[in-house]
Amino acid sequence: MNKKVTSRTLKALETRKNILECGIRLIGEKGIDKVSIEEIAKAAGVSVGTFYYYYPSKKELLQGMPWRIDKYFEQEVVEKLTAESCAENIKTFFYYYARHTKMHGWQIIKNLFITDTAFVISDKRYLQLVLLDLVNKGQNSGEVSCGLSAKQIMRLMLIAAHGVVLDWAMVRGKSNVFTDMQEVTGRLFNSFLV
Amino acid sequence: MNKKVTSRTLKALETRKNILECGIRLIGEKGIDKVSIEEIAKAAGVSVGTFYYYYPSKKELLQGMPWRIDKYFEQEVVEKLTAESCAENIKTFFYYYARHTKMHGWQIIKNLFITDTAFVISDKRYLQLVLLDLVNKGQNSGEVSCGLSAKQIMRLMLIAAHGVVLDWAMVRGKSNVFTDMQEVTGRLFNSFLV
Amino acid sequence: MNKKVTSRTLKALETRKNILECGIRLIGEKGIDKVSIEEIAKAAGVSVGTFYYYYPSKKELLQGMPWRIDKYFEQEVVEKLTAESCAENIKTFFYYYARHTKMHGWQIIKNLFITDTAFVISDKRYLQLVLLDLVNKGQNSGEVSCGLSAKQIMRLMLIAAHGVVLDWAMVRGKSNVFTDMQEVTGRLFNSFLV
Amino acid sequence: MNKKVTSRTLKALETRKNILECGIRLIGEKGIDKVSIEEIAKAAGVSVGTFYYYYPSKKELLQGMPWRIDKYFEQEVVEKLTAESCAENIKTFFYYYARHTKMHGWQIIKNLFITDTAFVISDKRYLQLVLLDLVNKGQNSGEVSCGLSAKQIMRLMLIAAHGVVLDWAMVRGKSNVFTDMQEVTGRLFNSFLV
DNA sequence: CATGAATGAGTATTCATTCAT
DNA sequence: AATGAATGAATACTCATTCAT
Numbered sequence: 086m087n088k089k090v091t092s093r094t095l096k097a098l099e100t101r102k103n104i105l106e107c108g109i110r111l112i113g114e115k116g117i118d119k120v121s122i123e124e125i126a127k128a129a130g131v132s133v134g135t136f137y138y139y140y141p142s143k144k145e146l147l148q149g150m151p152w153r154i155d156k157y158f159e160q161e162v163v164e165k166l167t168a169e170s171c172a173e174n175i176k177t178f179f180y181y182y183a184r185h186t187k188m189h190g191w192q193i194i195k196n197l198f199i200t201d202t203a204f205v206i207s208d209k210r211y212l213q214l215v216l217l218d219l220v221n222k223g224q225n226s227g228e229v230s231c232g233l234s235a236k237q238i239m240r241l242m243l244i245a246a247h248g249v250v251l252d253w254a255m256v257r258g259k260s261n262v263f264t265d266m267q268e269v270t271g272r273l274f275n276s277f278l279v
Numbered sequence: 280m281n282k283k284v285t286s287r288t289l290k291a292l293e294t295r296k297n298i299l300e301c302g303i304r305l306i307g308e309k310g311i312d313k314v315s316i317e318e319i320a321k322a323a324g325v326s327v328g329t330f331y332y333y334y335p336s337k338k339e340l341l342q343g344m345p346w347r348i349d350k351y352f353e354q355e356v357v358e359k360l361t362a363e364s365c366a367e368n369i370k371t372f373f374y375y376y377a378r379h380t381k382m383h384g385w386q387i388i389k390n391l392f393i394t395d396t397a398f399v400i401s402d403k404r405y406l407q408l409v410l411l412d413l414v415n416k417g418q419n420s421g422e423v424s425c426g427l428s429a430k431q432i433m434r435l436m437l438i439a440a441h442g443v444v445l446d447w448a449m450v451r452g453k454s455n456v457f458t459d460m461q462e463v464t465g466r467l468f469n470s471f472l473v
Numbered sequence: 474m475n476k477k478v479t480s481r482t483l484k485a486l487e488t489r490k491n492i493l494e495c496g497i498r499l500i501g502e503k504g505i506d507k508v509s510i511e512e513i514a515k516a517a518g519v520s521v522g523t524f525y526y527y528y529p530s531k532k533e534l535l536q537g538m539p540w541r542i543d544k545y546f547e548q549e550v551v552e553k554l555t556a557e558s559c560a561e562n563i564k565t566f567f568y569y570y571a572r573h574t575k576m577h578g579w580q581i582i583k584n585l586f587i588t589d590t591a592f593v594i595s596d597k598r599y600l601q602l603v604l605l606d607l608v609n610k611g612q613n614s615g616e617v618s619c620g621l622s623a624k625q626i627m628r629l630m631l632i633a634a635h636g637v638v639l640d641w642a643m644v645r646g647k648s649n650v651f652t653d654m655q656e657v658t659g660r661l662f663n664s665f666l667v
Numbered sequence: 668m669n670k671k672v673t674s675r676t677l678k679a680l681e682t683r684k685n686i687l688e689c690g691i692r693l694i695g696e697k698g699i700d701k702v703s704i705e706e707i708a709k710a711a712g713v714s715v716g717t718f719y720y721y722y723p724s725k726k727e728l729l730q731g732m733p734w735r736i737d738k739y740f741e742q743e744v745v746e747k748l749t750a751e752s753c754a755e756n757i758k759t760f761f762y763y764y765a766r767h768t769k770m771h772g773w774q775i776i777k778n779l780f781i782t783d784t785a786f787v788i789s790d791k792r793y794l795q796l797v798l799l800d801l802v803n804k805g806q807n808s809g810e811v812s813c814g815l816s817a818k819q820i821m822r823l824m825l826i827a828a829h830g831v832v833l834d835w836a837m838v839r840g841k842s843n844v845f846t847d848m849q850e851v852t853g854r855l856f857n858s859f860l861v
Numbered sequence: 862c863a864t865g866a867a868t869g870a871g872t873a874t875t876c877a878t879t880c881a882t
Numbered sequence: 883a884a885t886g887a888a889t890g891a892a893t894a895c896t897c898a899t900t901c902a903t
């Protein structure tokens with residue numbers, strides 16, 4: 086039985102969401118260890134008690150974030166991966182990867198790497214599946230070499246992409262993540278073409 | 280005018296060095312924000328007062344850290360980068376990069392990325408100069424394309440290598456950093472050959 | 474004028490009782506300062522608001538607790554205190570005292586002593602009246618000395634009994650509360666016989 | 668090698684002792700859960716930081732207390748237990764037991780029972796040995812019956828005494844712990860005389 | 862009657878930093 | 883040079899209580 090939707094539950098949902106968003110923004114700006122709960126609460130216009138009413142700790146806030154890249158890809162990117170050429174789709178894939186990265190600020194990227202990374206990886210599963218699918222199709226169409234398994238190729242591509250994102254986070258957003266991404270993944274992917 | 284070297288100044292230097300090494304080790308293991316001055320002082324067998332006598336703050340300690348990979352390369356690797364072929368030298372370079380990474384454990388690598396990392400990738404680092412030099416030579420000898428500047432190539436190569444190392448740290452040392460490194464950097468570098 | 478008993482008031486009474494019982498149980502298990510209102514409310518399956526509707530504070534709940542041993546005595550023990558000899562009845566009394574103690578576990582006993590304990594030993598308690606009555610009868614029948622008032626004797630007996638129970642709680646239920654109770658109260662009571 | 672005793676170490680010791688004493692007093696007055704560290708620190712005229720410099724937590728403070736009854740008996744009471752008659756010594760013993768109790772306030776007694784009781788018992792070991800010795804002597808001299816072992820007698824006596832102290836703590840120091848102690852332990856001990 | 866979102870004062874604990882010795 | 887006692891601001895987290903719905 087679902088909870089009834091009343092003006093109260095609606096407002097509560099909004100509060101919850103508001104806290105999440107303010108928290109993510111602040112963490113993104115300053116890093117998780119440099120933002121206090123009080124700061125987040127104040128930014129969201131609620132009391133610390135309210136923060137804890139919705140989230141048992143600061144870390145929980147981060148849990149609300151990472152699915153976003155999955156969601157982002159699921160809702161906005163996948164539909165654009167319909168080019169004939171595999172290379173084209175791969176290019177699109179990593180373009181949006183870079184885009185998503187930039188949307189969230191370099192601090193948050195760094196924090197994603199910091200916090201227990203296991204879940205970051207697991208939450209990226211969807212992403213991996215999409216990329217794997219692209220590679221598979223490329224191999225089936227004869228565009229991509231079968232020298233390495235699709236899974237291996239996917240891994241190597243993501244590793245390189247992570248490098249780009251990390252570099253961008255390390256120089257505090259001062260590098261051009263789009264061109265770097267394109268250069269690195271583009272060149273690497275070329276090595277997998279027949 | 281140099282200070283006279285007395286037994287006293289000698290001991291002081293040793294104390295200073297000792298603090299540095301313990302601090303670096305602890306920071307590497309636990310991350311800079313998770314190590315207190317007291318902890319470092321205790322590990323070094325001195326008092327907190329002594330710590331502050333030598334270092335104005337914890338961050339100053341970090342300045343002492345990045346040499347290490349540079350030292351490693353300076354003392355043990357550079358002499359091996361004498362192959363005719365640039366590609367060969369690049370391969371050697373990243374082989375030792377992976378080796379150095381593995382030597383230090385994934386925990387330390389992860390923390391290296393976490394802690395204020397700007398300087399890790401800073402232009403001035405010896406490591407980068409070595410790689411830059413290799414690329415330059417490759418371009419001069421006509422082995423490497425001049426489509427991109429040597430500096431750009433160096434950056435892209437290091438970005439990819441960082442991706443490999445990061446992945447290795449993220450899976451807690453369970454991937455094969457040697458083969459991954461070779462695959463990624465090897466394939467990427469091929470794209471720079473004429 | 475009594476309130477009409479409707480299904481609504483009935484349910485309210487039940488809710489009230491339910492909160493009391495869950496509260497008592499939890500307080501008994503964990504101690505009053507270690508149980509939150511929310512915890513009690515959750516255990517009782519109601520909201521915190523409902524808790525406050527029925528009880529102005531946590532402490533009010535405690536008022537509901539001490540009946541229990543009184544209830545136990547009223548419902549199950551008193552009817553057995555019908556021996557001719559006062560000493561016999563006293564023995565029975567403390568046997569059931571020990572029995573009740575053991576039934577509730579040492580944790581609860583310890584917490585009973587901890588939490589605001591004044592009322593536990595309050596003059597008004599049914600238990601004490603029963604014991605007082607027994608002593609009175611003993612004095613009237615000439616079995617018990619009148620050197621001390623019945624009330625004094627009752628107090629001293631209970632004090633000793635509390636010592637036994639406390640000891641049992643302190644050794645985490647590892648002593649034999651029955652034999653200890655009998656030894657201590659039996660011997661002490663002998664001193665009041667003529 | 669002992670630490671050198673300088674004016675600094677001396678002052679430090681005093682600070683430590685001062686914190687302990689203020690803490691014990693406050694806990695005794697208000698109960699451990701009702702006293703904050705800040706309160707203790709303020710009472711001792713130091714900062715919270717200083718409190719933590721000396722004691723890792725509030726509980727540690729309690730650890731500093733209970734040996735006191737042992738010390739108290741060792742230093743001030745034992746020398747007075749030299750009467751010919753065992754009964755007389757027992758009386759003296761429990762007189763000082765009551766005295767020590769009263770010296771510390773009922774709150775602290777209650778707290779002793781609350782906090783992990785294991786150490787209370789263990790810290791009373793000395794006390795038990797002294798009492799055991801008294802009983803043994805009484806049995807040897809034929810004053811005390813050998814119907815129960817000396818150890819058993821000691822246990823029962825202490826159990827009763829605990830009851831008195833507990834009662835006193837429960838009524839917040841409003842009973843007369845001296846007369847109660849004498850009545851209860853005196854009468855009980857009589858039952859062990861031949 | 863009942864709910865549960867919201868509050869905010871209160872508390873334990875940490876830690877970089879100072880400074881008299 | 884070296885010490886370590888002392889500081890106090892900062893911070894995560896708890897919980898009794900209120901009140902609009």
